[in-house]
Amino acid sequence: ICRSLRTVNLSCLQNVTSIGNWFLDDCPMLEIVDLCSFEKVTCIGDSFLSNSSSKESSSLKTISNISGLRNVKSIGDYFLLRCCSLVSVDLSIFTSVESIGICFLSSCLLLEIVDFCSFEKVTCIGDMVFLSYCDS
DSSP: OOTTOOEEEOTTOTTOOEEOTTTTOSOTTOOEEEOTTOTTOOEEOTTTTOOSSOSSOOOOOEEBOOGGGTTOOEEOTTTTTTOTTOOEEOOTTOSSOOEEOTTTTTTOTTOOOOOOTTOTTOOEEOSOTTOOOOOO
């Protein structure tokens, strides 16, 4: 668990093609993540920016600069799980996504609008999308 990590600058990682499991998982103080350099990424593993085992919910309120993820075809399980403070996420960049794993955006209790219109190529959506079990 990276308890005190608040900001992550990934701008120098321009050759990444795949993001593995538990990428920045359990970082409850994380507030800013810039993903604009991830233009070659086609696969996002499980527990991406999630709070899967932490008893604290994430401080992440918005995710900006995700333009680099425009070539992602697959999103693993537990994408943004337990980001209970998340109020905004722009998913319009995900025009190439074909599959979404289980518990996509689960326990993101403050999200008011989620627009799936960009997900035109999706053929498979996992179970428990938007399932809520955050501690309030």
